[in-house]
Amino acid sequence: MRLEVTRRAAPSKAMAFLSPVIAIALTVFAGLLIFAAAGLDPLRAVHLYFVSPFTSLYSLQEVLVKASPLVLIGVGLSLCFRANVWNIGAEGQYTLGAVCGGGVALAIGEGSPFLVLPCVIAAGILGGLAWAAIPALLKTVFRANEILTSLMLTYVALYLLDYLVRGPWRDPMGFNFPQSALFEPAATLPVLTSDGRLHLGVAFAVLAVAIAAVALPATLRGFSIRVAGSAPKAARFAGFSQSGTVLFVFLTSGALAGLAGVAEVTGTLQQLLPEISPGYGFTAIIVAFLGRLNPVGILFAGVVLSASYIGGEVAQLRLGLPVEVAMVFQGILLFFLLACDSLIHHRIAFRRAAPRTEARHVG
């Protein structure tokens, strides 16, 4: 018996759909092993980590609150990745969205929510867009590798936020804590439920998914993005400008990340803090791929990855595990996903060795 990996004649549609499901199942299985190795009751731990976030109305709301930024950013990143543009700096664009939106919110102060909130959100979108414009222009004008530039700008953005909340924007009434003043009610996103933190950001995420799901298959722009990624020469043959596509996807994903950032600080946190993200911009990369770069898929993937954050919090409270266990499971999930994705193009078969032992073996 030997294991044979052969290329499929055509990519398997079933596997493209099943691969994320298998990857999630394998991640849960790996969870069993890890919890057992940590000396915990594996079944109880797995239930607490993977299932309990969905069992109460409150934690379900929390799942949606955390899924919103993941989905918003993931939809934008999926456009980039489809066009073979590797924007790894969504965390920075998210941060700049939060900084710009939060800055405007602090500056305007009180006013009519119908005036203030749109200004705050617009500032957040523009902040993310501008931060994405830097690596986009470096790529189109100087052919600089966007993986490096966008990633490095993330750290610049994080330090900028850190400086602002510890320096000029620190709340004078805040007992020297590194945080801004709380935003005025006019500058905060309306809450949608009476007993939780579910805010309007979740509607933004659903709206982004709906727009992308309609526009991607039906518009020339969506078509040009799909062609640019799978066959750059065909895009040139079609007359689609390469830098035009790069700029469009980069700026769009930057704007969506900026929107996610401003929605998080005006909705969930209602002030600027040094830590405004548990790594949404990076986790959204996993979300985009787990969702098959498909807007509706990303909606589901966002919920799954969000639950892993909630699971991490539960694990910290109830199992005494460090909250970073969420990162471990996210990494394991990405790892299994990439492995399972190879089954889309390849099949694995068990073959008996050729029974022709009488012939002379050469080589």
Place this chain on the structure above:
Amino acid sequence: MQPSVDPSSPSPPPLIETVALTKHFGSVTANDGIDIAVRAGEIHALLGENGAGKSTLVKMLFGVLQPTSGEIRWEGEPVILDSPAGAQALGIGMVFQHFSLFEALTVAENVAFALPDTMPLRQIAAEVREISESYGLPLDPHAPMHRLSVGERQRVEIVRCLMRQPKLIILDEPTSVLTPQETEGLFETLERLKREGRAVLYISHRLSEVKRLCDTATVLRQGRKVATCDPRQETPGSLARMMIGSEVREVKPAPAHELGPVRLSVDRLSWRKPEVQSVALRDVSLEVRGGEILGVAGVAGNGQEELFQALAGFFTSAPDAIRIDGRDVGKLDVNTRRRLGAAFVPEQRMGEAAVGELHLSENTFLSLHASEDLAPRGWLAMSRARAITRRVIERFDVRAGSADPLASTLSGGNLQKYVVGRELSRSPGVLVVNQPTWGVDAGAATMIRQALIDLAAAGSAVVVISQDLDEIYEVSDRIAAISHGRLSAARPVRELTVETLGLMMAGAESGEAAHAP
């Protein structure tokens, strides 16, 4: 195990022989029970159309692929060839169609990679020189690879193969990259190998070559062996019938028609690629009138791709360097040129002219979205694209598994019929085609060439860039040759012999010496 040959028989067993060799790829049978026997001291042709199974068969003989069933015998004894290294150890050498050479290394260094142990480079260089001289394959062992022409690169591959003293040499479509003169040189080398008692397995679909060079021919069709014959006793027509399985349709020349005004002109177009080591276009000028086809002949890599890109507007030039119907288009992009009535068919079918993971109707948007206004206000007009696609499929007999298949599921010939048909569906005033029938089966090639001739006869100006001289002669009214980025003056097809064209392709007209060894 039974001995394949009676020991008392006077004739020795064939050098290599296959018995009922079969290879399945999933549900596809690429080779179905093939028997072929190649003897020492013969040049054996393996004939067949694209997709007939030639490559699969030789890959099994060279240990790259494993047969599903059947047997390979070497000098009468069954063997299992499970790697190219094993095949080489046995005495089998292969020269692939696509070279595997390192641009940055010298000839001798490239050869050294193929040798099993650590022979000193000095000795390798000496042997390369010796072999290349004695077989009429002149090469400088210390020349860096990137300076070599395609013909010279092929010599490196052949020398590399001969360094191991193979008994059987397999050549895959070796002349597709050579000028007529270089082909002559290769044939002399092969004759010499044959006289030394080596066997040559020669894969080709060029019937005239096979008839001239080969002692035996095995013909494959759709994965099965159709015949083994002596090609010298056959006519090109009878060989073609064996390959295709039916009469070959001839291309009908266009009826006599008046030539119209000049529709496409290029005036002293020069271009240097930003990257180094690539052929630039040097002072290229041409004129094509409505109603005629200009053939551009040339060995691969002499500026054909750049000429095509310049005409298509992938890069811009001086405004008046290119004119379509009298309008300066040098600065215009591809879609503006399309709106002015031009159409383009690039060389690369998959990945440029079409995207494999898109349906044909989606591929229709690639080149027609602007000229046919298929995306009004940015929204894709899917139903109109489907209608156009349906008409192309019908008119060009594109065989597909479904009404709107993925481009990747079509065979090369059918995809090319779609790609050419998509452009012809607009009845363009100017059509530029790069390698219109490369790797396409004979039936599809005839149909495409006929469509080009018919388009010109209806008053369009057509430029056909091709490495296939038979095709150039079949469709062109005038022929120009491109060499090192220079385009010769175009000559009427009736006044141009193959020998002269060969010299033009080697750059003789521009004062550079021909490469013929």
